[in-house]
Amino acid sequence: MNLWSSELAKLAANAMLVQRISNVNALSAICEKTGASVDEVAYACGLDHRIGKGMLKAGPGFGGSCFRKDILSLVYLSETLGLPEVANYWRGVVDINEYQKDRFTKRVISCLFNTLTNKKIAVLGFTFKKNTADIRESPAITMVTNFLSEGAQVAVYDPRARKQQILVDLHQARDDTVALENNLMICGDAYRACDGADAVVVLTEWDEFSNVDLPTPEVQTADPVALRRSTVLDPNANNFVPEGTKHKEEELCAVSAFLSALKVRNVKVGSPHITSDEEGLEGSRVRVPVTPAQTVPQWRIDWVRIARGMRKPMFVFDGRNILDHGKLQRLGFRVEVIGKASLTEANVQC
Numbered sequence: 399m400n401l402w403s404s405e406l407a408k409l410a411a412n413a414m415l416v417q418r419i420s421n422v423n424a425l426s427a428i429c430e431k432t433g434a435s436v437d438e439v440a441y442a443c444g445l446d447h448r449i450g451k452g453m454l455k456a457g458p459g460f461g462g463s464c465f466r467k468d469i470l471s472l473v474y475l476s477e478t479l480g481l482p483e484v485a486n487y488w489r490g491v492v493d494i495n496e497y498q499k500d501r502f503t504k505r506v507i508s509c510l511f512n513t514l515t516n517k518k519i520a521v522l523g524f525t526f527k528k529n530t531a532d533i534r535e536s537p538a539i540t541m542v543t544n545f546l547s548e549g550a551q552v553a554v555y556d557p558r559a560r561k562q563q564i565l566v567d568l569h570q571a572r573d574d575t576v577a578l579e580n581n582l583m584i585c586g587d588a589y590r591a592c593d594g595a596d597a598v599v600v601l602t603e604w605d606e607f608s609n610v611d612l613p614t615p616e617v618q619t620a621d622p623v624a625l626r627r628s629t630v631l632d633p634n635a636n637n638f639v640p641e642g643t644k645h646k647e648e649e650l651c652a653v654s655a656f657l658s659a660l661k662v663r664n665v666k667v668g669s670p671h672i673t674s675d676e677e678g679l680e681g682s683r684v685r686v687p688v689t690p691a692q693t694v695p696q697w698r699i700d701w702v703r704i705a706r707g708m709r710k711p712m713f714v715f716d717g718r719n720i721l722d723h724g725k726l727q728r729l730g731f732r733v734e735v736i737g738k739a740s741l742t743e744a745n746v747q748c
């Protein structure tokens with residue numbers, strides 16, 4: 399492979415991946431207008447083996463350090479080579495991603511009766527995807543900035559993003575430090591973030607936010623690697639392993655065996671093990687690979703408790719399509735989901 403092929407191959411792979419995400423995000427807008435469900439559409443498309451199942455999850459827009467940069471490299475390259483049509487073609491992918499973030503912001507504003515002034519928005523998840531502390535290019539940066547610009551009070555909770563990093567990135571995104579100081583709160587747990595909130599906006603697909611019934615143990619063995627990554631241990635529990643410890647595979651198996659023996663199989667709901675408002679939680683948690691037998695996440699937020707603390711009418715905006723919406727509605731939430739028509743009967747304009 400020659401040098402140019404090699405350089406272009408990296409950009410091209412990412413470009414093709416973001417095109418898939420952007421296709422499905424663009425389709426999510428059509429789904430919301432028509433009553434189709436974007437997950438169903440993506441599932442059906444994914445069954446065509448020529449398309450395949452990956453990278454078809456609608457969301458609030460792609461983020462991360464690579465995708466935007468690589469597409470903009472293609473744009474720059476095309477312009478430099480005198481290919482403006484090609485540059486515009488790739489720029490369109492970046493533009494549709496910005497549109498997705500703005501579209502979701504507008505949906506929140508519209509549902510909250512067209513104003514966010516003096517309303518409290520709880521943002522659950524700040525990282526660009528789950529299981530990382532990285533917030534670079536995260537759609538949450540744009541959305542929180544938009545909410546603040548609309549006069550909202552914003553409370554952010556993310557299991558791993560560092561408070562300082564969130565502040566630095568938000569400062570870069572907006573000049574108005576006063577709004578950040580007065581109207582932004584970064585919380586150490588979801589309950590504090592949601593307390594007194596008018597709306598909860600889920601922006602990262604962290605397992606701990608889910609209220610979906612857990613799969614049976616047989617089903618859980620499907621993808622041990624992915625499931626390993628999702629396991630979070632309680633630092634107060636006996637099975638806690640300090641972060642930074644380098645685990646050999648045998649040691650990890652030993653931890654798994656130990657957990658097996660303890661039968662640590664049930665999800666704990668509702669008891670946050672972190673309460674500090676002040677620090678990022680990077681040092682307080684650890685993700686430990688486990689065998690498929692211990693594949694359930696150890697901790698999930700209690701949506702009943704969230705509901706109890708919120709102002710009425712209370713909204714949930716599921717930007718990742720990860721929640722059981724029926725359950726939330728039974729708790730009294732008005733639920734709005736990316737890529738689905740409004741589930742809120744009382745507010746047809748959403």
Ligand SMILES: NC(=O)c1ccc[n+]([C@@H]2O[C@H](COP(=O)([O-])OP(=O)(O)OC[C@H]3O[C@@H](n4cnc5c(N)ncnc54)[C@H](O)[C@@H]3O)[C@@H](O)[C@H]2O)c1
Nearest residue numbers: 462463464465467468531532533534535559560563564567
């Ligand atoms: N990051 C990846 O997963 C990845 C994968 C394949 C290739 N690359 C390429 O490698 C090159 C270097 O990328 P990189 O990301 O590894 O190195 P980097 O020098 O850009 O960042 C180093 C580390 O600093 C941390 N960091 C920096 N800014 C942060 C922020 N705002 N929030 C949270 N954490 C932050 C991240 O943990 C990151 O891994 C790029 O060209 C990229 O396209 C990166």
Ligand SMILES: O=c1ccn([C@@H]2O[C@H](COP(=O)(O)OP(=O)(O)O[C@H]3O[C@H](CO)[C@@H](O)[C@H](O)[C@H]3O)[C@@H](O)[C@H]2O)c(=O)[nH]1
Nearest residue numbers: 419452453454455456457459460461462463464465526527
């Ligand atoms: O179906 C999907 C898949 C991903 N995303 C979003 O896309 C972004 C990037 O996700 P992902 O690709 O999983 O993470 P990265 O770490 O950014 O990895 C990408 O960028 C790396 C750096 O170039 C490459 O090595 C990887 O192959 C490429 O997937 C995140 O915001 C995801 O939420 C979606 O919205 N829908």
